[in-house]
Amino acid sequence: MxxxxxxxxxxxxxxxxxxxxxxxxxxxxxxxxxxxxxxxxxxxxxxxxxxxxxxxxxxxxxxxxxxxxxxxxxxxxxxxxxxxxxxxxxxxxxxxxxxxxxxxxxxxxxxxxxxxxxxxxxxxxxxxxxxxxxxxxxxxxxxxxxxxxGCFTQYNGTFAAYQTAKQQRDANEMTQYQNQQNDRRKLQLAAQKKREKAHRVRKGNRKMSAAERSNSRTLREQNAGRLERNAHDLAERAAQQVTTTKPHTTAGIKLVATDLPPVTGKYLVNVTDLTLKRGKHQLLTRASLRIRPGERVALTGPNGSGKSTLLDALLAHHAQTHLAASARIGYFYQDMTALPADQTVWQVMSRATTLDADRTRQVMGAFGLDAKFYDRLVGDLSGGEQVKLQLLSILVSASNLLLLDEPTNYLDLPALQALADYLVGYPGTVLFVAHDQTFRQQVATRTVQLTDHQLVDPQRTAQGVPASDLPRLRFEYDRLMLDPTADTAKIRALREKIAVIQRENG
Ligand SMILES: Nc1ncnc2c1ncn2[C@@H]1O[C@H](COP(=O)(O)OP(=O)(O)OP(=O)(O)O)[C@@H](O)[C@H]1O
Ligand SMILES: [Mg+2]
The missing domain is CATH 3.40.50.300 (P-loop containing nucleotide triphosphate hydrolases)
Known part of the structure; x- marks a missing residue:
């Protein structure tokens, strides 16, 4: 019915x-x-x-x-x-x-x-x-x-079938568009050649005598005219060639990491013998965790196991947790009510940012919050837009330690990818909780599991450098290349490391 x-x-x-x-x-x-x-x-x-x-x-x-x-x-x-x-x-x-x-x-x-x-x-x-x-x-x-x-349409099939069909359709549209562009360029080139030839014919041969020149004038003019009409026809056909507009592509934007406060010390986060309870629930019993600068640690564990509580403890400088003195925390917790509903997007961002206005706009744009959002009231934003705003206000602040509690909820695919790219290229340190497994695999250099009231590293034995480290290494490499005082041996080692990862990952 x-x-x-x-x-x-x-x-x-x-x-x-x-x-x-x-x-x-x-x-x-x-x-x-x-x-x-x-x-x-x-x-x-x-x-x-x-x-x-x-x-x-x-x-x-x-x-x-x-x-x-x-x-x-x-x-x-x-x-x-x-x-x-x-x-x-x-x-x-x-x-x-x-x-x-x-x-x-x-x-x-x-x-x-x-x-x-x-x-x-x-x-x-x-x-x-x-x-x-x-x-x-x-x-x-x-x-x-x-x-x-801007249009809702019905698709009778599963999500996977839809995705396959969409990929196919996008690819076809792109091929068709590119073919048309090629044909157009060929026709334009041919028209150009005819025009040049017409010009040469009209001018005549340099070696012609004055009499020859004068005798052949009418004929040359006729030929040139014919060539020009040909060129005109070709140009017309070129113009008619492109019937499809350029297929819409959502931009995948690469962000450059910004200047962060430098970190000194071997560990940025050092938790020892931490015991945490919530009400009568025992969450952690004498647990330990150490995080080095530049690591991106995914914290996993079932609902209610205490992941958020651990982040809270770090934030509150609990006695059994120690953060390096240079640590500047950027904390994301998904609580939409934390944003002021009666302020505009730009007001929120300009209060939070330590970047110049251009860079701030660029970072916002990467997450799909472009100029048309600046004057919009926070209270009018969609769920995903609010998450983006809250995330962005943290990403543009000068922090070198990001604590992110479920930053992926409500985000659409391009935004999810922009966030993963940003974090992978981020030269600071990240401790994050995300239930999206694909996202975790993309971003994390290490996973820590909250099991049996302990913080354990299930892949302790894993060797080598994950491919997800590549952008960070490249960033470091570019930085050293620009630094005249940088150690050349270090640059060489880094270059080799990058080459190895590239080879291993095809
Ligand atoms: N008063 C307003 N002025 C301008 N834009 C508005 C106003 N109210 C709502 N919008 C916009 O309307 C759009 C629709 O929002 P809606 O909540 O329906 O999106 P959604 O598809 O559910 O998104 P999400 O996946 O993020 O939940 C949003 O871009 C929002 O910013
Ligand atoms: Mg919605």
Whole structure:
């Protein structure tokens, strides 16, 4: 039975179109994945469906009551993951005919993620699942509503099938575009040659006598004219050649690391015999952890095992933790309520930044917050945009030790990649918690697991330098090359190290 029908919905914000929709329909038993970039309008569409947002044009038909679990809610002392789980459980228990979940897997550990995808797989109403989580989408969604360049369209297939189809389509468009560009260049070149020839014919041969020149003038003029008409035709054809516009590509931006306060000492972080409790829960028992400057450590462990509490202890300079005197902490904790809702994006950034305005804009742009966001109020931002802003305000501050607690939630793929690139190129030290495994593998030089109240390194025996270190080494190499006092042996060693990694990784 058709439960939901949307037809050519158009949503304007401040007079500008945010999105339109094709005909979208969903039946009982459908599990619709709603996917698209941060700020594309997914949460707004959900509000239109529930009737919270009535400011739109087009047809909306709803045949059953809806329950919506929103993206962001106050956490009331629970961890982010626990709070989301509680809200999802509560919603499922109501057995709604239509259920909308907005980013339900944020902050969940592997075990709870598995629970979630199973629970959703058994849901027998109509499920609308807004998510950036590739694994969850693949496991749960039976079809998709994809918002791309301002339009929601329906795709009948799984997320993986959609991705393959999209890659194929993008590649085809790019090939077609490039072929057309090549043809156009060839035609332009041919036209140019004809024009040059016409010019030579008109001028005549230098060795001609005055009489010959005068006799052949009409003929030469005729030939030149013909060549010029040919050239004109070719140029016309060249102009008609390009029928497709340049395919839209999302820019992958490489960031250069900024000047950071220098670090002295062998360890930046030194934790010894740390015991932590929360209420009656024992979290750590005489645990130890040492982090060297330049390391990027992923902290893993189940929900509620104490990862955030450990970061808090470092931040609070707990007696059993020691930070190098030169350490300047940049701390990210996903608490949306920490941002001032009534300030503009640019106000927040200019208060936080230690970079000049140009660099600040550049870093913001890499994460998709470009000029059109500067005057926007924080309270109007989408979930992902708020995360970006909070992250950016930390990345542009002069810190050499980043403590990042779940920075990947709500981020779309380009932003996730921009963050990974930034961290891999970052010359400071990072201790981070992220449930996204791909992200961890990309960024971490080392993993520390919180198990049995201890901090253990499961890959203690791992040898060699991971490929993810390459950008950092290249950065160091470039820096030394520019430094006239740098030790040449050191430069050579670094160059060899880079070559080895490149060889090992093809
Ligand atoms: N008053 C406003 N003026 C300008 N832009 C606005 C205003 N209110 C909302 N927006 C913008 O509308 C867009 C839609 O937001 P929405 O929350 O629907 O996105 P989303 O797809 O859910 O994104 P996310 O994946 O980050 O959750 C955002 O870019 C937001 O900044
Ligand atoms: Mg949203």
């Amino acid at each position: 058709t439960q939901l029908y949307l037809n050519h919905i158009t949503k304007l914000i401040a007079g500008q179109p945010l999105f339109t929709t094709d005909q979208l329909t969903a039946q009982t038993g459908d599990r619709v994945g709603i996917v698209g970039a941060n700020g594309a309008g997914k949460t707004t569409l959900a509000k239109i469906i529930t009737g919270t947002d009535r400011d739109f044009t087009g047809q909306r038909q709803l045949n059953a009551p809806v329950v919506r679990v929103p993206q962001i809610a106050p956490t009331q002392g629970q961890s982010g993951g626990q709070s989301m789980l509680a809200r999802v459980r509560q919603a499922l228990a109501q057995r709604p005919e239509i259920l909308i979940l907005d980013e339900p897997s944020a902050n969940l550990d592997d075990r709870h993620q598995a629970w979630l995808s199973q629970a959703l797989g058994h849901f027998d109403g109509l499920l609308l699942l807004i998510s950036h989580d590739r694994d969850l989408l693949q496991r749960v969604a039976t079809k998709l509503w994809v918002v791309d360049q």
